Amino acid sequence: MKVISKLLAATTALGMATGAFAADMTLxxxxxxxxxxxxxxxxxNFAACVNGAMGDKVEVQTFGSSQLGxxxxLLQKLKLGQVDFSLPSSVMSSVDDAFGIFEMPYIISDRDHMRRVQGAMMDTFQNAANENGYHIVGLAENGFRNITNNVRPINLPADLEGVKLRTPNGVWRLKMFQEYGANxxxxxxxxxxxxxQTGVIDGQENPYAQIASAKFQEVQKYLSVTGHVYTPAYILMSKRKFDGLDAEVQAGLTDCASQTQDFTYEKAAELEASLLKVIEDAGVEVNTADKQAFIDASAPIYKQFADEVDGGQEMIDTVLGLGASG
Incomplete structure (x- = not known):
């Protein structure tokens, strides 16, 4: 019986191994x-969709927590073919100025507004990605960003004076917080x-989902609900990689990305409610900032974007117009 059991176990293991490598392509x-x-x-969710729909053709393997960079x-590794997908957000504004539109404070009001912007302007973003060697398979979400820090509650832009605040690698976020008086x-x-934890910086700004999953509540005293920027995330490939796939695979990936966006928006809305409580329960003091004061202080950033980015004012007017029509 022991021999039979071992044979069965070996056969099962072999079957699992074979199944894991059954796809024509691993991404x-x-x-x-x-x-x-x-x-x-x-x-x-995206990987499960692809692997379920195209398991014989494509297997997507996932690596989180910056394991692959x-x-x-990751943006560089996409072009080198060392990684097949990444999920950048704010950093895309350093790839092309067009993505900087999402760095404008309070320009996106809610997810329905974001969908209207996507419907009207996706060609603009896809062209910008293509010109820089990338292809947007679909959009997801990073979310509405709020400020945590260890200095004081942030109610007005003036409260940021001198606060050492981490930002992502995007030029417009940097300019925005400089305008508000932060460091x-x-x-x-x-x-x-x-x-x-070590006090190299005083604070950071992120959606609740990023704050809570990274456990920033363990090393921050204050959370100020500012909702100052909504950032999409991009299911991104290199253009060369995407263009080299057959049409059926391209369509399958695009369809799964679309389904994943629906999933992500629902999940994000759930997390906004549940994770605020997680952060509060950790002893973080929460306040709701004066958003109008931040909106008023943001006018110079809009002007700078309009002046410096080709077609910037037109993009601003289009996005704001789509919000008003909702």
Whole structure:
């Protein structure tokens, strides 16, 4: 019986191994999200969709927590063919100025507004991605961003004066917080917890899902609900890789990305409610900022974007117009 059991176990293991490598093509998806993050949920959902729909043709393998690199490294690895997918967000504004539109404070009011912007302007973003060697398979979400820090509650922009605040590697976020009076410091997401813990920086700004999954509530005293920026995330491939896939695979990936966006929006809305309580229960003091004061203080950033980015004012007017029509 022992021999038979061993043979059965070996056969089962062989079958599992064979199944794992049965797909014609294995694609690696690297991202920076921690366990329990919206990024992880998004990527896992996309992989499950692809693997279920196209298991014989394509298998997507997922690697979170910056295992395959930080955001900028992943963008480079896409072009080198070392990674097949990544999920960048704010960093895309450093790829092309067009993505900087989502760095404008309070320009996106809610997810329905974001869908209207996507419907009207996706060609603009896809063209910008293509010109830089990338292809957007679909959109997901990073979310509405709020500020945590160890100095004081942030109610007005003036409260940010001198606060050492981590920002992502995007030029417009940097400019925005400089305008508010903070001392912004671009830093990779994976380095933020230690920097907060050791006092290298005072604070950071992220959606609740990123704050809670990275456990920033363990090393921050204050959470100020500002909702200052809504950032989409991009299911991204290199253009060369995507263009080299057959039409059926391209269509399957695009369809799964669309389904994943629906999933992500529902999941994000759930997490917004549940994770605020997680952060509060950790002893973080929560206040709701004066959003109108931040909107008023944001006018110079809009002007700078309009002046410096080709077609910037037109993009601003289009996005704001789509919000008003909702």
């Amino acid at each position: 690696k998806f690297g991202h920076v999200g921690a366990p329990g993050s919206l990024f992880e949920a998004t990527v896992d 930080k955001d900028k490294e 912004p410091t671009p830093m990779a997401f994976s380095d933020v917890f230690t920097a907060l």
